[in-house]
Amino acid sequence: MIVAQAKPIEEILEMIDKYDKILLVGCKGCVAVCAAGGEKEVQFLASAIRTARKTQGREIEIREVTLERQCDPEYVEQIRGFAGDYQAILSIACGVGVQFMAEHYREIPALPGLNTSFMGGALEQGVWSERCQGCGNCVLHLTGGICPITRCSKSLLNGPCGGSSNGKCEVDPEVDCGWQLIIERLKALGEFESRFMEIVPIKDWSTSRDGGPRKIVREDMRQ
Amino acid sequence: MDYPPNVKLIRVPCSGRVDSVHLIKAFEEGMDGVYVAGCLEGECHFLTGNLRAKKRVEYVKGVLTTLGINPERLRMYNLSAAMGSRFVEIAREMTEMIRSLGPSPVKTGAGREFPQEQEEGEEQ
Numbered sequence: 001m002i003v004a005q006a007k008p009i010e011e012i013l014e015m016i017d018k019y020d021k022i023l024l025v026g027c028k029g030c031v032a033v034c035a036a037g038g039e040k041e042v043q044f045l046a047s048a049i050r051t052a053r054k055t056q057g058r059e060i061e062i063r064e065v066t067l068e069r070q071c072d073p074e075y076v077e078q079i080r081g082f083a084g085d086y087q088a089i090l091s092i093a094c095g096v097g098v099q100f101m102a103e104h105y106r107e108i109p110a111l112p113g114l115n116t117s118f119m120g121g122a123l124e125q126g127v128w129s130e131r132c133q134g135c136g137n138c139v140l141h142l143t144g145g146i147c148p149i150t151r152c153s154k155s156l157l158n159g160p161c162g163g164s165s166n167g168k169c170e171v172d173p174e175v176d177c178g179w180q181l182i183i184e185r186l187k188a189l190g191e192f193e194s195r196f197m198e199i200v201p202i203k204d205w206s207t208s209r210d211g212g213p214r215k216i217v218r219e220d221m222r223q
Numbered sequence: 224m225d226y227p228p229n230v231k232l233i234r235v236p237c238s239g240r241v242d243s244v245h246l247i248k249a250f251e252e253g254m255d256g257v258y259v260a261g262c263l264e265g266e267c268h269f270l271t272g273n274l275r276a277k278k279r280v281e282y283v284k285g286v287l288t289t290l291g292i293n294p295e296r297l298r299m300y301n302l303s304a305a306m307g308s309r310f311v312e313i314a315r316e317m318t319e320m321i322r323s324l325g326p327s328p329v330k331t332g333a334g335r336e337f338p339q340e341q342e343e344g345e346e347q
Contacts, residue, residue: 009289043244051251052290057332 001030001121002094003128004037004114012045013052015111016090020058023086024049024113025079025101026066027093034128036114037092039066045092045113070097076104083108136207136214142195144185151178157200224307226314238262238299239272246283250292253330256321258298260313266303273301291335293324 016022024046032038046062053060063086067075070093083089083105091098092113102110118130135149139157149155153163153171159179163170167180186192205211235241238261249257259280261273277299284294298317302309328336 009286040242040244044247047244047247047251048286048290051247051292051329054251054253054330054332055291055328056334 001033001119002096002116003034003118003120003130004031004094004116005034006036006041006045006092007113007115009045009048009052012090012111012113013049016049016060016088019060019087021061021085021087023063023065023079023083023089023108025070025089025091025093025097026064027070027091027097028066029069029071029093031093031097031114032066034122035126037094037097041092042066067093070094070100073100073104076100079105134208135203135205136211137204139200139203142200143182144189144191144195146178146182146185148178148182151176151181153178157203224311226311227318229318230314237267237269237272238276239267239269241276241279243279243283243286246279246297247286250287250296250327250329253327255324255327255330256296256298256317258300258313258317260300260302260310263301263303291337291339292328293336296321296324296327 024042026032026037026039026042028038032041035041042064046064049062050060063082065079067078069075070091079089084107086108088109088111089101089105090111090113091101093101094114095112095116098110098112117128119132119134120128120130123129130150132147133150133155139149140147148157148159152159153169153175154161156179159182160177161179164177164180167177169175169177183192183196186195207214238259241259246257246259259276261276262268264273264277267273280297280299284297287294287297300313302313324336328334
């Protein structure tokens with residue numbers, strides 16, 4: 001999922017300072033799962049904003065809505081009937097959701113309530129970790145199912161580097177060396193000899209961010 | 224064993240049912256203080272309900288600080304169902320503490336209870 005976290009409330013309050021009627025829109029997708037932008041977070045943030053405004057003696061009207069997803073036009077359009085009644089849309093979806101709001105409702109400013117962090121998964125309740133950088137050319141079959149692009153701080157394809165020490169990365173003693181993990185996994189799979197000694201050629205990064213903003217077109221699905 | 228009449232009781236099946244949304248909404252609605260009375264630690268019928276409540280209380284205290292509301296207005300107490308006199312004591316203690324702080328700035332609209340610079344030191 002896309003993992004995000006709430007922006008500091010002070011930053012949000014500053015962002016909406018000039019408005020007194022806003023639409024707070026959550027998303028039931030990834031950000032609801034990582035407890036950053038779902039229905040409950042919409043309720044909490046709306047209440048916190050109203051509380052802050054009351055302490056200043058100036059009320060704010062907030063309409064709370066949580067859409068199925070903010071990254072699909074059919075759901076984004078569900079607020080069409082009343083979006084125009086508000087001075088701003090505060091979206092607590094990922095960056096995609098905020099941009100879709102901005103694209104669909106061009107007359108109203110769309111403001112981000114979250115910082116979109118990474119693509120990852122939950123290690124345990126309340127702990128999320130990055131697993132994919134969306135490089136557009138997956139190599140997990142070569143590296144024992146552990147991503148060198150994400151788990152290695154340098155995204156090396158032929159690691160480890162000299163900064164690997166006792167299984168940890170020089171970047172942070174808390175961070176596992178991605179290549180140590182890969183080697184251990186390849187050994188466990190009995191693929192160490194065949195895989196590790198093979199030099200992986202230079203990666204074509206044009207499928208990643210280096211190729212500019214990406215787009216996928218599926219002609220079989222297009223209408 | 225009378226407890227102050229200003230204390231409004233909201234019964235929940237377990238303190239673990241108390242969500243951060245309930246706590247912040249109480250302040251939004253103008254409550255001067257809120258306290259969660261959970262079972263003694265280690266004696267939760269659902270094992271960890273009171274520990275969850277404690278974490279949520281701590282989280283909301285941090286948010287209140289950010290909003291300029293004295294975090295002391297929110298507290299967590301642990302006591303068993305058999306500790307009636309302790310319940311009264313807590314209700315009185317909380318009432319006195321809130322009286323000394325005065326009404327919530329949410330009601331008065333008087334602005335932050337303390338300057339923004341103090342936030343770091345006061346954060347729970």
